[in-house]
Amino acid sequence: MSAYSGLSWSDLLFLLDGAGKTILLTALATLFGTVLGIALGWLRDSSRLVGWIVAPYVDVTRSVPLIIQFVLFNSFIAIAGYPLNPLWSGTIVLSSYMGVFTSEVVQAGLQAVRPELRRAGRSLGMGYWTEMRYVTAPLALRVVFPSWIGLVIGLTKDSALVGVIGYIELLRASQILINRTNEAILILLGAGLFYFIICYPISRYSQTLERKLKQ
Amino acid sequence: MIEIKNLQKSFGQHHVIKGIDLTIDKGEVLCLIGGSGSGKSTMLQCINGLHSIDDGKVLVDEIDVFDKATDLNKLREKIGIVFQQYNAFPHLSAIENVALSPRVVKGMKRKDTLDLAAKHLEHVGLGDKLNHYPSQLSGGQQQRLAIARALAMEPEYMLFDEVTSALDPELVGEVLDTMRMLKDEGMTMIIVTHEIPFAREASDRVAFFDQGKICEIGDARQVINDPRELRTRQFLERVLH
Ligand SMILES: Nc1ncnc2c1ncn2[C@@H]1O[C@H](COP(=O)(O)OP(=O)(O)O)[C@@H](O)[C@H]1O
Numbered sequence: 233m234s235a236y237s238g239l240s241w242s243d244l245l246f247l248l249d250g251a252g253k254t255i256l257l258t259a260l261a262t263l264f265g266t267v268l269g270i271a272l273g274w275l276r277d278s279s280r281l282v283g284w285i286v287a288p289y290v291d292v293t294r295s296v297p298l299i300i301q302f303v304l305f306n307s308f309i310a311i312a313g314y315p316l317n318p319l320w321s322g323t324i325v326l327s328s329y330m331g332v333f334t335s336e337v338v339q340a341g342l343q344a345v346r347p348e349l350r351r352a353g354r355s356l357g358m359g360y361w362t363e364m365r366y367v368t369a370p371l372a373l374r375v376v377f378p379s380w381i382g383l384v385i386g387l388t389k390d391s392a393l394v395g396v397i398g399y400i401e402l403l404r405a406s407q408i409l410i411n412r413t414n415e416a417i418l419i420l421l422g423a424g425l426f427y428f429i430i431c432y433p434i435s436r437y438s439q440t441l442e443r444k445l446k447q
Numbered sequence: 448m449i450e451i452k453n454l455q456k457s458f459g460q461h462h463v464i465k466g467i468d469l470t471i472d473k474g475e476v477l478c479l480i481g482g483s484g485s486g487k488s489t490m491l492q493c494i495n496g497l498h499s500i501d502d503g504k505v506l507v508d509e510i511d512v513f514d515k516a517t518d519l520n521k522l523r524e525k526i527g528i529v530f531q532q533y534n535a536f537p538h539l540s541a542i543e544n545v546a547l548s549p550r551v552v553k554g555m556k557r558k559d560t561l562d563l564a565a566k567h568l569e570h571v572g573l574g575d576k577l578n579h580y581p582s583q584l585s586g587g588q589q590q591r592l593a594i595a596r597a598l599a600m601e602p603e604y605m606l607f608d609e610v611t612s613a614l615d616p617e618l619v620g621e622v623l624d625t626m627r628m629l630k631d632e633g634m635t636m637i638i639v640t641h642e643i644p645f646a647r648e649a650s651d652r653v654a655f656f657d658q659g660k661i662c663e664i665g666d667a668r669q670v671i672n673d674p675r676e677l678r679t680r681q682f683l684e685r686v687l688h
């Protein structure tokens with residue numbers, strides 16, 4: 233019985249607070265990362281020079297494990313004398329990560345639109361942005377959407393890594409409780425269930441939307 | 448009137464248009480024939496500024512297409528073009544395909560553009576397909592949709608680039624008929640085609656393109672029935688037999 237004695241209602245609140253922080257961080261990184269990714273993807277698609285300039289950034293972000301990026305970024309800004317609270321450094325690193333992967337997806341989406349369709353739009357008198365808005369973007373969106381949802385789901389899980397720089401999100405909160413109570417299985421089941429509750433509806437909703445977009 | 452003066456165009460090292468002079472009057476139908484790679488599509492796309500040029504001039508109603516001050520989007524409103532590939536916007540129904548540019552380019556009201564689109568689709572015989580998506584249309588229907596979409600901008604010129612080349616033989620006729628109908632309505636047209644009998648009967652003049660130049664141009668019947676140039680004769684023999 234002693235195993236249960238450590239867990240209390242306030243611990244549940246602690247976990248819920250962690251869950252809220254997971255959602256907050258994921259939402260911020262999704263927002264900023266997607267905006268960054270669209271801009272970056274468009275730039276990389278329209279200009280070879282830009283693609284070439286940002287290549288080192290893209291390669292490093294894609295190849296270095298996220299956990300190392302969090303620690304290095306956090307130490308770097310601390311050394312530089314601009315320490316940020318963990319939420320913001322986490323948001324910056326995750327957004328940059330999300331941005332790079334989104335830009336790849338966006339680029340693929342833009343390239344999937346046949347140049348002849350874009351030319352047809354332009355020959356009807358549409359300017360560059362009008363054609364982009366009404367022809368290319370909606371078509372690219374159809375291609376990109378499923379992969380983008382995959383990225384968001386990945387991001388939700390990756391946000392757990394921000395624990396290493398002291399952001400007490402769901403997984404970190406769970407670990408703290410486990411250390412105190414030894415209730416590893418129960419707490420991890422709870423935390424896992426919670427990630428599932430966030431991610432599963434996203435993926436279900438995306439499948440529905442995808443079917444609608446395909447029409 | 449479309450005036451092309453000493454047009455020159457290269458893609459990198461590849462000299463594709465080697466000095467073309469051509470004038471198309473209002474109301475005229477001109478067919479362009481010639482082997483693949485002779486520069487017909489390139490020239491057509493120079494007329495509405497889809498390609499840049501290296502030298503020469505293209506004037507559409509006295510407007511210099513390649514003058515930096517020319518508003519190309521504005522100019523393109525008066526030049527409709529239909530391509531060989533099916534270019535209907537796949538995410539839009541037939542009526543939305545046609546209604547799109549009057550709304551987003553000309554700023555017409557949505558309701559008006561739908562009426563306009565329905566009218567043009569009926570005109571090309573697609574009145575019963577308004578809400579079909581391109582994937583639900585045959586190749587011939589998609590090409591007529593593309594024609595309706597161009598016509599909805601109320602252009603003064605229509606350019607056709609081998610619009611029947613990708614079609615199954617049994618669908619060619621309906622698209623040729625649509626172009627004949629436009630001729631009867633007085634539309635000024637430049638038609639790139641491999642349908643030689645159609646060119647002879649539906650156009651006023653025929654130009655034979657050869658290696659980036661106009662090798663022969665003249666009255667449709669004369670050029671096709673009785674070409675002056677050996678190369679024209681050889682080309683016609685090749686495609687007619
Ligand atoms: N965008 C392009 N880039 C490079 N070469 C091109 C391009 N478009 C056409 N060409 C070349 O220009 C030549 C003329 O092409 P085109 O105008 O399409 O001929 P046609 O329509 O008479 O068959 C061809 O040799 C073709 O390979």
Ligand SMILES: [Mg+2]
Nearest residue numbers: 487488489609
């Ligand atoms: Mg061609």
